[in-house]
Amino acid sequence: MSSRRDFLKEAATGAVILxxxxxxxxxxxxxxGADKGKSKVVIARDPALHGADGKLDEKRVGELLDRxxxxxxxxxxxxxxxxxxxxxxxxQDKVIGLKTNGLxxxxxxxxxxxxxxIAERLQQAGVKPGNILVWDRNERDLKACGLAINMxxxxxxxxxSDVSGFEDQVETFGSSKARFSKILTRECAMVxxxxxxxxxxxxxxxxxMKNMYGVVERPMDLHATGCNPGVADLNAFPVIREKIKIxxxxxxxxxxxxxxMFRPEYLWYPNSLxxxxxxxxxxxTAWGILEKKRAEMGLKTLDAAGRPPRYIATAADSxxxxxxxxxxxxxxxxx
Amino acid sequence: MTRSRRWLFAVVSVVxxxxxxxxxxxxxxxxxxxxxxxxxxxxxxxxxRVFAAKDLWQYxxxxxxxxxxxxxxxxxxxxxxxxxxxxAVVDVYTMGAPDGARTILQKGQTKDSKSVKVGDExxxxxQSVNFRKGRYLVRxxxxxxxxxxxxxxxxxxxxxxANL
Numbered sequence: 001m002s003s004r005r006d007f008l009k010e011a012a013t014g015a016v017i018l019x020x021x022x023x024x025x026x027x028x029x030x031x032x033g034a035d036k037g038k039s040k041v042v043i044a045r046d047p048a049l050h051g052a053d054g055k056l057d058e059k060r061v062g063e064l065l066d067r068x069x070x071x072x073x074x075x076x077x078x079x080x081x082x083x084x085x086x087x088x089x090x091x092q093d094k095v096i097g098l099k100t101n102g103l104x105x106x107x108x109x110x111x112x113x114x115x116x117x118i119a120e121r122l123q124q125a126g127v128k129p130g131n132i133l134v135w136d137r138n139e140r141d142l143k144a145c146g147l148a149i150n151m152x153x154x155x156x157x158x159x160x161s162d163v164s165g166f167e168d169q170v171e172t173f174g175s176s177k178a179r180f181s182k183i184l185t186r187e188c189a190m191v192x193x194x195x196x197x198x199x200x201x202x203x204x205x206x207x208x209m210k211n212m213y214g215v216v217e218r219p220m221d222l223h224a225t226g227c228n229p230g231v232a233d234l235n236a237f238p239v240i241r242e243k244i245k246i247x248x249x250x251x252x253x254x255x256x257x258x259x260x261m262f263r264p265e266y267l268w269y270p271n272s273l274x275x276x277x278x279x280x281x282x283x284x285t286a287w288g289i290l291e292k293k294r295a296e297m298g299l300k301t302l303d304a305a306g307r308p309p310r311y312i313a314t315a316a317d318s319x320x321x322x323x324x325x326x327x328x329x330x331x332x333x334x335x
Numbered sequence: 336m337t338r339s340r341r342w343l344f345a346v347v348s349v350v351x352x353x354x355x356x357x358x359x360x361x362x363x364x365x366x367x368x369x370x371x372x373x374x375x376x377x378x379x380x381x382x383x384r385v386f387a388a389k390d391l392w393q394y395x396x397x398x399x400x401x402x403x404x405x406x407x408x409x410x411x412x413x414x415x416x417x418x419x420x421x422x423a424v425v426d427v428y429t430m431g432a433p434d435g436a437r438t439i440l441q442k443g444q445t446k447d448s449k450s451v452k453v454g455d456e457x458x459x460x461x462q463s464v465n466f467r468k469g470r471y472l473v474r475x476x477x478x479x480x481x482x483x484x485x486x487x488x489x490x491x492x493x494x495x496x497a498n499l
Contacts, residue, residue, distance in 0.1 A: 054480065103396050105424060107478045202397035213396070220392035223400065258443070261398050262476060264462035265447060 026088050026246055026277055027072055038331040039278035039324045041285045044068035045334065049252055049271035056252065058113040065117045068248070068273045071335045082125035089245045092126040094189035098134045099244075101195045101211050102141030107262035110196045110250050112146030114273070118192060118248060119156050129156045135183045137214045138162035159183075166217040174319070176233035178216040185239055193247040193279070197270065197286050199259035199294075203227035204302040204309035206260050207286040208247045208279040209235045209322075229320075231311035235279060236320045247282050249274035256293040268293060280315045280323030281330045287312065288327070367427045367471070367498040368413045374494035376487060380422070381414035405438045406431035417487045421477055425495060428472040436467035453492045454499070459485060464492040468499045 027040045044067045049060055066078045075081035086092055098118060100110035119132050130153035136142050138160040139149055150158045161181035170177050184191065195211035202223055203210055209231045213219035222230030235241060251272040258266045270289060276282045287309055291301055302308050316325035324330055371378035384394070388407050391399035402410070412426045430436045437456070443465055444458060451457040454468030462484060463476045473495055477484050 105476075106422065107476070200397060202400055219396065220399070223392075223397045227397065259398075261395050262478075264476060264478075264480070265443075265445060265460040 026085055027074075035331050038329050039276065039281035040072065040331050040333060041274060041276040041278070041281050042068050042072045042333045042335060043251075043272050043274050043285070043289075044071065045270075045272045047271055050269040054267075054269070056111065056113070061111070061113045061252070062117045062120075064273055065114065065121070065248070067335055068275045069121075071333055072275045078121055079124050082121045085246060086122065086125045086127055089190035092128075093131070095131045095133055095187050096122060096127060097183060097188035097191040097243075098132065098194050099191050099211060099214065100134060100136045100142065100145050100147070101206075101214060102136050102144035102147075103214065104144070104196070104198060104255070104260050105262045106144045106146075107264060107267070108196060108198060108253065108255055108259070109141070109144040109146075110194050111252055114248070114250050114252070115145065115147065115194060118194065130154055132156045133183065133187055134158040135164075135181075136160050141214070161215070161217075171237055171239075173233045173237050174229060176222055176230055178222070178234060178237065179218070180237075180239055181215045181217075184215050184243060188243060190245045191243045193244050193249075195247065195249055197249060197251040197254040197274070197290070199255050199257050199266070199290060199302075200227075200307070200309075201259065202307060203231060203311060204305075204307040205283060205287045205290055205312075207249055207274075208282040209311065209315060210283075212240050212244070215240065226307055226310055228309075228311040229314045232315035232317075232320045232322065235315060235322050241322065244279065246277050247275065247279060249282060249286065251286070251289065254290075254293075256290055256297060257299055278323035278330075280312060280325050283309065283312050283315075284325045284327065284330060285332055365498065367411070367473075367495050368425060369491070369494035369498065374491050376418045377491050377494070378416050378419075379413055380416045383411050383413045385409060385411045401442070402428060402430075402439065405435035407435065415491060417477075417483075417491075421479055421481065421484060421487065423475060423477040423488065423491065425491070426474045426476075427495070427499075428474070430470045430472060433467070433470050436470055436472035439472050440465055440467045451489060451492075453489070454496050457492065459489065461485065462488075464488045466492055466496065468496055471499050473499075 044064050046060055046064045050056055069081045070076050073081040073084055098115055102109040115134055122132055147158050164182040166179040166181055167185055170179055195207050198206045200206040203226055212234050251270040251274050253269050255263050255266045312325050315322040368383055386394050387409050388403055391410055408429045408431055410428050415423045448458040448460055451459045453466040457466035462480045465474050475488055475492055
């Protein structure tokens with residue numbers, strides 16, 4: 001556990017920052033120096049997370065999560081950090097959703113062990129098990145993550161929009177139309193976004209913002225022109241903009257090509273969690289990670305491959321105002 | 336209808352039926368998914384799900400676009416288990432024409448792929464086998480890699496191919 005040491009190091013070097021975080025300002029803030037006005041993104045890595053045989057050492061995931069959250073919040077005790085997050089999100093008595101991503105199938109979905117680790121810490125922060133709701137599009141996607149359906153409110157709940165249904169009302173933002181899952185609109189006071197990093201055959205990158213395609217009835221209607229402006233429009237709907245408070249991105253394993261489905265020939269292990277409130281800054285950072293791996297493997301850039309994630313810049317424009325995509329204004333903290 | 340006309344109608348019908356069976360309208364032999372035990376060690380562990388082209392996004396999200404552009408008509412999928420441990424998924428994409436299957440298969444070719452004799456053209460990776468036969472494109476993906484995975488996947492691929 002190196003979180004305290006790392007936190008002090010960050011503070012000394014100005015890495016603990018004030019800036020354009022989400023509205024809540026969960027991140028540790030300092031408010032001085034060159035980092036003022038920047039968005040903070042924490043990348044927590046554990047090179048030993050996957051063994052040589054490709055097996056995930058699940059016992060290490062909780063420690064990695066604690067390190068990421070400690071660095072992001074500036075609170076070295078996990079219970080304090082999570083109480084802070086919960087309080088900022090509305091309090092212990094509210095329903096907190098964990099939006100996973102199981103679309104890619106069993107080999108490339110949000111890892112259940114990460115979901116359980118987050119849920120355990122939420123409970124330590126005083127959230128009742130039944131007020132934690134793990135959700136995705138449907139039962140199949142949740143099972144792909146290794147999760148089991150549970151409607152019993154005395155335990156952590158887990159079910160999909162196939163159970164809750166969607167609102168009748170069609171909402172509009174720009175050229176995009178959507179009907180939202182009732183889990184988002186009616187059940188959750190706040191949502192922790194738990195996507196998995198992947199290449200995407202249309203949008204280039206799928207991670208924080210693209211995961212919101214799993215909260216609407218017909219995501220296919222938002223896929224035109226490389227999902228741009230679809231991804232940005234969708235995240236700009238008030239119900240998403242306001243309820244998604246923080247992203248704890250699963251980059252423990254990923255596919256750098258052939259996504260969003262599981263392509264074992266392109267599987268790799270970044271062994272990381274990526275945490276932040278600024279969804280645009282997170283996706284911009286994730287894009288860089290994906291491009292670095294593609295270059296290592298001798299693949300074209302996403303731009304050269306004809307699928308740059310243009311929606312990231314769109315999300316940062318004045319019409320959407322979802323966050324920062326300028327790398328010079330993103331403070332990436334690696335722990 | 337006179338007797339000679341009836342004969343002529345019957346003969347033409349039989350000839351037309353024969354042409355249909357042996358030319359472009361060739362049908363598959365039925366369910367492409369081998370039943371449990373048909374291929375040694377493999378059991379079919381889920382029901383078959385079928386998606387029309389317009390609904391393919393429900394299964395593979397934006398990845399559906401490349402299949403639609405290649406002329407996919409429908410897609411069926413089922414899970415399998417090998418010796419009760421190794422899990423895999425078999426996807427059978429029925430394209431409008433063989434060219435569509437060829438296009439998708441060739442897009443997936445990499446320096447790590449190895450040619451294998453399955454169907455008209457097959458590619459094998461450590462954890463997957465992809466092949467095409469006529470207008471069918473088949474993708475078999477295992478969720479784990481072990482020393483026996485490639486051989487087991489190839490056997491399953493041959494089992495599927497025999498049903499197409």
